[in-house]
Amino acid sequence: MTAVEIGTETATAVERPIGAAAETAADPVSQPTVVTRQAARERRERKHQQRRVVRRVFRPLVGSGWNTPRRLIVFAAGVVAAFLMLGGAWSSVVDPRIQANRELRDRTVPLVATAEWLTSSVSEADSALTAAFLSGTAGREELQRYLDAIDRSASLASEAARLAGNDTELRSAVAEINEQIGRFSGLGRAATARQAAGDPKSIDALGEASSYLRRRLSPSVNAFVKAARQRLALDRSDALSAGGLVPVASVVVVLILLAVSAYVARVSRRILNPGLVAAGLIVVATTVGAMFTFSAQERDLNRARDQGTEPSERLSAAGTAADDVQYARNTSAIAGSLPDESTGVLSKVIDREILPNDELLVRRGESRMGGLLGTALDGLDGSETRAVASETVRRWSRYVVLVSATSRLADTDQFTERVRSNAVQETVAFAGFTVTADSLLDLHAARAQTETSSALDRLESYRQFMVAAPLIAMVLGLWGLQRRIGEYR
Amino acid sequence: MATRRDMLRSFGLAAAAAAASACSAEQVADSGVDRLRFLNWNDYIDEGPDGTVARFERSTGVKVAYAPELNDNVEMYNRFAPDLRAGKRIPYDLLCPTFWMAERMLAEDLLDPLPIAELQNHANLDVPFLQLPWDRGARYQMPYQVVVAGIAYNEALTGPVNSMGELLTRSDLAGKVSVLSEMLDTVGLMLLAEGSDVTNVLVDDAQRSIARLRDLLASGHVAAIRDSEDYLAALRDGTVHACVAWAGDIIQMQRDDPSIKFVFPTEGAMRSFDTMVIPKGTPNRSAVAKWMNYLYDPSNAARVTRSIQYISPVLGVQVALERSGADGAELSNSPLLFPDAAARARMFTWGGTTADELDALLDDFAALQEG
Structure with a gap:
């Protein structure tokens, strides 16, 4: 009421001091009212001015007026921006995952497998060298096995260097290992040459070679395996990272679509806009598909870990403990002393006597053996893997029978004599175990590789949808808006 | 046989x-x-x-x-x-x-x-x-x-022949020696006699051995290159006193003629x-x-x-043979069927040649047989 009066009586109020209302004009109470009206007018004027400025700025965008079609065009631009944002967000999740997964498949998983084969091959070289020494001239097969193991170690080190790529830490570790293999090989060859020449100091030369392997080469290889495993863990984590960003980005876009839909529904008096609804459904479906794909990818990578890299790590640990048994026996026999550690370490590998039934249980995947090897063979799936695991148990069992026969000897001379005379037999039985365990490592590596490949295939296939879906949804959304805009033209 | x-x-x-x-x-x-x-x-x-x-x-x-x-x-x-x-x-x-x-x-x-x-x-x-x-x-x-190639000799006709060196140089054996038509075994044994590594054969070394065999055939010291049936027949009828042979054949032959002996040559035997x-x-x-x-x-x-x-x-075959009794138990003690560690250490398997190199050597050897 007051505002209306102020608005309509503006002209007369200015003229009042001249006529009968002069008294009112001079009224000290009435003076502030005039000032307030003027201020309000000025404020109103400023507001109009601002609106005019805004309209002037946006006029080129929305045409000659800020009407509904122009609002729809602005919304269309917003929809385009939202879908571009969505595509960017999805790519920022999927592309690094694909990259990390590819890295896992092509580099890290083979690198870890190569590192483990390297460990096994270096241990075999050590065991074959000491056995060749113990068996004297009868140990030519062992000597050959030592030389083969050295050659294999060198070629595995080269392969590891290739797989290490640009990782300077891994590359320098491999370079060091390569150098140490060369040095160990030289020491071993010198020792066997001295032995062949009947040099009594050849034992010292062998001790030097073996000690070099234990002090330098083995720790370097172990450190390399550890570094390779760390890299595996990092790549695995990268391959599974930032999955949550996909639904978050999708929710933002769906909210934008809902808001636009609500406006369109209000102005068009139609509840559903088919284009916007289709766009929203595509976003939701693609997001759900992405979550399923990520989940399947994670399952594949978990299988790669549970049936590939982790059993392989446990098997390597069992193999190292087994090597320690053989090493303790051989060095004790060479030094003419009783082995303090071998029987103790033996129980580390499998902590109880192996029963005939165990082999069958391992074949069925129902093994309940303890110890490092028992744990490594627990819960394996795949009939071929379990068959090789079962063979590993059988071959370990054969070795243990041979070892146990001498481990019970309390007399040093008897022990030394028996180990020396059985050296070839023991080493051959031990080699049977290690080669079969290596076959199992191969199967684990192949499994890890297969599962990682499967994860990568899933991601790469789904990536095509994730690229296409925002584009299709965007086109549909624009088509929906265009229909409304067209009605106003 | x-x-x-x-x-x-x-x-x-x-x-x-x-x-x-x-x-x-x-x-x-x-x-x-x-x-x-x-x-x-x-x-x-x-x-x-x-x-x-x-x-x-x-x-x-x-x-x-x-x-x-x-x-x-x-x-x-x-x-x-x-x-x-x-x-x-x-x-x-x-x-x-x-x-x-x-x-x-x-x-x-x-x-x-x-x-x-x-x-x-x-x-x-x-x-x-x-x-x-x-x-x-x-x-x-x-x-x-597993087939092991070594030396067989007829004890009734000659003294022990323990090495390839003896087989290929002893004058009393001239014209009474044969080698096997299996190139890998014959040339492999000759390479071992020359101190070569047969597990990693060098083609030049193998060709030198083939050339040496050609000379031995030309000089008449080696009477012939024989296949499996021929060499056994020649050993049985005394045409050949000593030869390159396969252990399995000789074990079977010894049932009828105990004077036939088989040895792992001192330089080493070939295993395939x-x-x-x-x-x-x-x-x-x-x-x-x-x-x-x-x-x-x-x-x-x-x-x-x-x-x-x-x-x-x-x-486990040795134990199974032992348990089977009779001739099986006897076979279980055969050093030819179950060589000990020392004998095994002297057995070598041919290796190190590519398929093409091997084909070339087989052709050269076949030319000797045809010649």
Whole structure:
């Protein structure tokens, strides 16, 4: 009421001091009212001015007026921006995952497998060298096995260097290992040459070679395996990272679509806009598909870990403990002393006597053996893997029978004599175990590789949808808006 | 006496035999999957109604088309390799080439892996065969029998001949010496005598040995290069006093003539083995697995050893023979069938040559035979 009066009586109020209302004009109470009206007018004027400025700025965008079609065009631009944002967000999740997964498949998983084969091959070289020494001239097969193991170690080190790529830490570790293999090989060859020449100091030369392997080469290889495993863990984590960003980005876009839909529904008096609804459904479906794909990818990578890299790590640990048994026996026999550690370490590998039934249980995947090897063979799936695991148990069992026969000897001379005379037999039985365990490592590596490949295939296939879906949804959304805009033209 | 080394040198005869075996094998192939078609060397298994094949059939219900018609590694390769390369099936589920041919076939991707999941007796494979650089873990082949080449001499006609050096230089043996037509064994033994590493053969060294053999043939010291049947006959009738020989043949011969002796030469003996491989695309893998498991059961392997008397690659055969009593127990003590560590340390297997190099050496050696 007051505002209306102020608005309509503006002209007369200015003229009042001249006529009968002069008294009112001079009224000290009435003076502030005039000032307030003027201020309000000025404020109103400023507001109009601002609106005019805004309209002037946006006029080129929305045409000659800020009407509904122009609002729809602005919304269309917003929809385009939202879908571009969505595509960017999805790519920022999927592309690094694909990259990390590819890295896992092509580099890290083979690198870890190569590192483990390297460990096994270096241990075999050590065991074959000491056995060749113990068996004297009868140990030519062992000597050959030592030389083969050295050659294999060198070629595995080269392969590891290739797989290490640009990782300077891994590359320098491999370079060091390569150098140490060369040095160990030289020491071993010198020792066997001295032995062949009947040099009594050849034992010292062998001790030097073996000690070099234990002090330098083995720790370097172990450190390399550890570094390779760390890299595996990092790549695995990268391959599974930032999955949550996909639904978050999708929710933002769906909210934008809902808001636009609500406006369109209000102005068009139609509840559903088919284009916007289709766009929203595509976003939701693609997001759900992405979550399923990520989940399947994670399952594949978990299988790669549970049936590939982790059993392989446990098997390597069992193999190292087994090597320690053989090493303790051989060095004790060479030094003419009783082995303090071998029987103790033996129980580390499998902590109880192996029963005939165990082999069958391992074949069925129902093994309940303890110890490092028992744990490594627990819960394996795949009939071929379990068959090789079962063979590993059988071959370990054969070795243990041979070892146990001498481990019970309390007399040093008897022990030394028996180990020396059985050296070839023991080493051959031990080699049977290690080669079969290596076959199992191969199967684990192949499994890890297969599962990682499967994860990568899933991601790469789904990536095509994730690229296409925002584009299709965007086109549909624009088509929906265009229909409304067209009605106003 | 016939052995699996009875090679049919005539290509026509070989081809005819192969065609006949292919026919019977194909007939078996058409009759269902529980069939095994096995191409092996001749006289290389215990035959008859109580033989290994018959016992296997009774034990497992798998029908076997046993074709003892493998006469030559190269001939077999030339016959099957083109089909295998083209992805076609061949009429056998199991072949038994010598190790170097198995290695070549594996390198050319002509073999399927063993059905390891079904091979519980793979664990009875002797360890050295797990350590082959070309098939570590024995995932593509299961050795059938091991053949050791060394020196045989007739004690009634000459004194002991303990080394290749003696065999090829002793004047009292001039004209009374023969070598085997198997290049890898004869040239391998000569290389060992010259101090070469036969596990990593250098082609020049091998060619020098072949040239030396040519000279020995020309001078008449070596009377002939003989195949398996010829050399045994010559040894038996006294034409040859000493020769390069296979241990398995001599063990069999000693039953009739104890004066024939076999020695591992002091420079070393050559060891080779024939091995069971699965050609690519074989449908009857399950039957193959049953057969391999059966053969790798020590008691079944012992029966084969008892019959053909080659070194078995199966662990536990010695004990099984000992338990079998009679001549089996006697065989279990044979140093030729179960060489000790010292003897094993003097056995070497040919290696290090590429397929092309080996082909060239085989051609050079064949030229000597033809000459």
